[in-house]
Amino acid sequence: MRARLAELEADSAAPDLWDDRERAERILREKGGVERQLATFDAALAQLDDAGVLLELGQEEDDAATLAEVGEKLDAVDDELGAAELRLLLGGEHDRGNAILSINAGAGGTDACDWAEMLVRMYLRWAEAHGFGVEELDRQDGEEAGIRSTTLLVSGEYAYGYLKTEEGVHRLVRISPFDANARRQTAFAAVSVLPELDDEVVVDIDEKDLRIDTFRAGGKGGQHVNKTESAVRITHVPSGIVVQCQNERSQLKNRSAAMKVLRARLWERARIEQEQKMAALAGEKKDIGFGSQIRSYTLHPSQRVKDHRTDVEVGNAQGVLDGDLDRFMRAFLMEKAKGAPA
Secondary structure (H helix, E strand, O other), rough: OOHHHHHHHHHHOOHHHHHOHHHHHHHHHHHHHHHHHHHHEEEEEEEHHHHHHHHHHHHHHOHHHHHHHHHHHHHHHHHHHHHHHHHHOOOOOOOOOOOEEEEEEEOOOOHHHHHHHHHHHHHHHHHHHHEEEEHHHHEEEOOOOOOEEEEEEEEEOHHHHHHHHHHHEEEEEEOOOOOOOOOOOEEEEEEEEEEEOOOOOOOOHHHHHHEEEOOOOOOOOOOHHHHOOEEEEEEEEEOOOOEEOOOOOOOOHHHHHHHHHHHOOOOOOOOHHHHHHHHHHOOOOOOOOOOEEEEEOOOOOOEEEEOOOOOOEEHHHHHHHOOOOOOHHHHHHHHHHHHOOO
């Protein structure tokens, strides 16, 4: 790791670094990440050395307060190394980069739309706790409450690596606030996660295959957004993939953002097709459809959240909805690392 840092330091000191802005940003981003990892390990080693010294003193003097401080230092080291271990599991091609997170309401009517918005809040809280930036690219409000769908760009180191563990169907069981008889209802929402691709990733898109429509943005956004045709919808005719963006005041910016999402979805489509071919050759069948329910959130009659891929279950459902997702992400990545079907 220190050898890699030396290479990145040499690259970042090159006189022509900023001749290619995208490459320069990638180099500096990776350099910062390696520096942070080394700092984590160096700090952990220093704390272990301190703990060793304190342990000797505490044992010699039979000092309970000093021994308690040793325990606190070891707990802190354990937490830091646990976080570092999680990052080491994120070695995929695009894990280090940004993520395009989409949430779509499924079965459950108004409850499903409300559930989709609850998931947005959950991921916003999680992103905030980890220092990630979030930009809303598109949003379709529900008729009575919540949202039908949204697309978010989550920016920060390893945003995609973390969030890819959340892809799948999320199920909510609760007493519906929209039911006059206060009956228990089940609602579903689908989460999909794509990497934001940099320009070095080749995705062939023929302009002749695109149908581009402009329209007035709906929902919130102010007079300018709603009264001009700044929103953009792009249809990739051969695949039928449709993306749209209406967050920006500028039609040009919305088109650029929509193309970014389209590139990611076409890349994902090609990846899935390749996986299907490999599975067919191996005689395997893999479920990659919408119906793969990954997690249930039960708010009534008891409170619990269970991940069906790893069997991790917690009783503090509200804590999870407030963004406490790391234990689920970590368990899934550990299962993947062990080669278990997840």
